[in-house]
Amino acid sequence: MYLSQKKIDERLMELKEEIPMKMYNDLNRELSKVKITEEALENILKDVLRRYRYAKVEPGEAVGILAAQSMGEPSTQMTMRTFHYAGVAELNVTLGLPRIIEIVDARKQPSTPSMTIYLEEDYRNNPEMAKKVASTIGNLYVSDLLESDELDYLGSKVILYLDEYELDKNEVEVDEIVSKVKSGIKGIDVESDGKSVVLSLTKGKNTSRKELKKILTKAKIIYIRGVKGVTRVVMRKEGDEHVIYTEGSNLKDLLKIDGVDITRTKTNDILEVHRVLGIEAARNAIINEIQDTLNEQGLIVDIRHLMLISDIMTVDGDVKAIGRHGVSGEKASVLARAAFEITVDHLLDAGVKGEYDELEGIVENVIVGRPVKLGTGMVEVVMRRELEESKEAI
Amino acid sequence: MTRKLEISKHKLVPQHEILSEEEAMVLLDKLNISRGQLPKTYKNDPMVKKIKATVGDIIRITRKSNTAGESYYYRVVIEP
Structure with missing residues (x-):
């Protein structure tokens, strides 16, 4: 007795909450191809769920440290200073370690701001039209x-x-x-x-x-x-379309020009992306920029680590740097901040203000010598009041 | 020569929508947190302005994820 497609769909809907969209779609696609009994379906789902739960990060895992190490190690393999040219020979773009540092520091302006401009359908295959757009962009x-x-x-x-x-x-x-x-x-x-x-x-x-x-x-x-801020314009044929590269960046004015493909055109200035397209776009831009820089050097880091870094940089609605002026400098705990950099200043300041430390974090607990709230240290034993009270009654 | 800037069409910008008050309550209840514990977004963020959200609104962002296919993320609108 094979299950009907409707039954399979119903069973899958029950799981939709628990599993990611991609898994759901994969299951749906594969299961629609086969005839299957109820028992077989249950076995498949059981195995899929078991493997999914096994692959999930456990509560209490130190994901931040994993991300930091996963990105830090490949960075040591990078050449200190590369004057590589990203695709276009005439254009110099900062790459390698300096670029990574620049992204993570959330600099006001990258050292080599640059845009990659894609063109709309009517323009991208026509060199004449592409040249026209390029000339309106160049100053x-x-x-x-x-x-x-x-x-x-x-x-x-x-x-x-x-x-x-x-x-x-x-x-x-x-x-x-x-x-x-x-x-x-x-x-x-x-x-x-x-x-x-x-x-x-x-x-x-x-x-x-x-x-x-x-x-x-x-x-x-x-x-x-021309577009203000753009100093040089280079056109190049990539595959079967014409792409324009610029030195200098001004996304806001550029996207208003006819012929520019507003869906794909990008800049390497993350704060500009934040200003023009919003915080979510900035988050995606950080991920893409770090990944492109690493891949360009032949290094591969799991995207989950980059997503975590990017999420932390953008949680508060603003692009924050990782370091003294950003994430580490805004920690709630005095001891955690003091442990990072400029110890005396932080302690003195906290003393003057009469700050209080809840000892919730990792560093604080290491300093005072208590178990750290990580992994198995996350859980605590809690007494159930009703149970104790009922005992007394007896 | 010039046209209006439509940021929501950009590939980097995911879909944003405002949660209704009931949806917001259900979400906060499910996650067992208060509004202030959600990730934040500024009132003057271009996408927040576009969907006309006000301070205190919760925005659901449907992210295209490389790992999960599609995932939801929530941000609460705050004063910058």
């Missing part, structure tokens, strides 16, 4: 479009000769330059005849050389377009 200044410049001391003018080839390449209209220069510098008139832009002072003609030179330098660094 363009007035100086990039000039052939030469001239200072007219008699007429108190600054003349900028435009490079038509560059104008064409970047698809910039002369009017655009005129309006940008006009709004960028005060007290000047701007005129153009298509090939050059003439800046003349509005008040008086007795301007000094110094002042004209000042205007010229100001005009040259006027920003025409």
Whole structure:
């Protein structure tokens, strides 16, 4: 007598609470392929559950120490300083141990901020369109479009000769330059005849050389377009799609540009991910960044350890560093903090404030010489009041 | 040239939803903890703002996990 699919589904639903989604899906998929008796099903489920429970981490296991050691050991294998290039030859990205330290320290800014930009379907296979997106991302200044410049001391003018080839390449209209220069510098008139832009002072003609030179330098660094913060843009073909890499990072403005794939585009600046996409995205970014850095060196660390590290860094809604200014520095226990770093300061401070130590943690208990609350030390014997009272009654 | 930023579509951002008051009570009861013991998220977090959660709300996050396939995580909204 084989079980019907409905019966199997019902039986599996009962287990759904206990087992992970992935296991449930696997079981569901495999069991739908076979004809099976009730006894066989029960045997399978019993075995699956037994193995699952066996694989689970036991209560009281020191998972934090395991994670720390599992990540610390491979780190010793890493070269101290690598100037490797992540995929793109022209772009320098910090990798190896310095990068890991940077992530775990939750630095305000990574030493080499960089973005990997994927493009939307219509753009990714078309080099022309991809180039167009790349050119809107890269910063363009007035100086990039000039052939030469001239200072007219008699007429108190600054003349900028435009490079038509560059104008064409970047698809910039002369009017655009005129309006940008006009709004960028005060007290000047701007005129153009298509090939050059003439800046003349509005008040008086007795301007000094110094002042004209000042205007010229100001005009040259006027920003025409691009994403602020991006300093270099490199395009590369990866498989059958075009991917853009940048030096400098500005996710918020970048994701607003047409053609950029908002689902996959990423940055290596974790705090920026937190600002733009939120704390959960930051958690995922930390995991991905650590894993990519380790894998790049050929080291493999179980992702569960990285997930734990990442979770601890993000529990409080903010990306905290692992160390003095973050996780370790915010421990509730005075003794635990004192045991970590700057012992005297912590003890003195606690004394002044009259802090209290509950002796709940590991380090505190090691210091005072009590059993540590780990593993079998987690459990305590509790007296059941009713039982004692009923004894007395007898 | 420019468009609105839709952060919830990004691959790094999991699904967020606000728990109703009953669901929240059931959860806290099941875990035998108080609201303050849950992981936290700031009121000004972009995703919290997007789903219009207020301080004290519990948010259920459906994470895509490499190990468990899919898992739930809960955060309570706090003032930054």
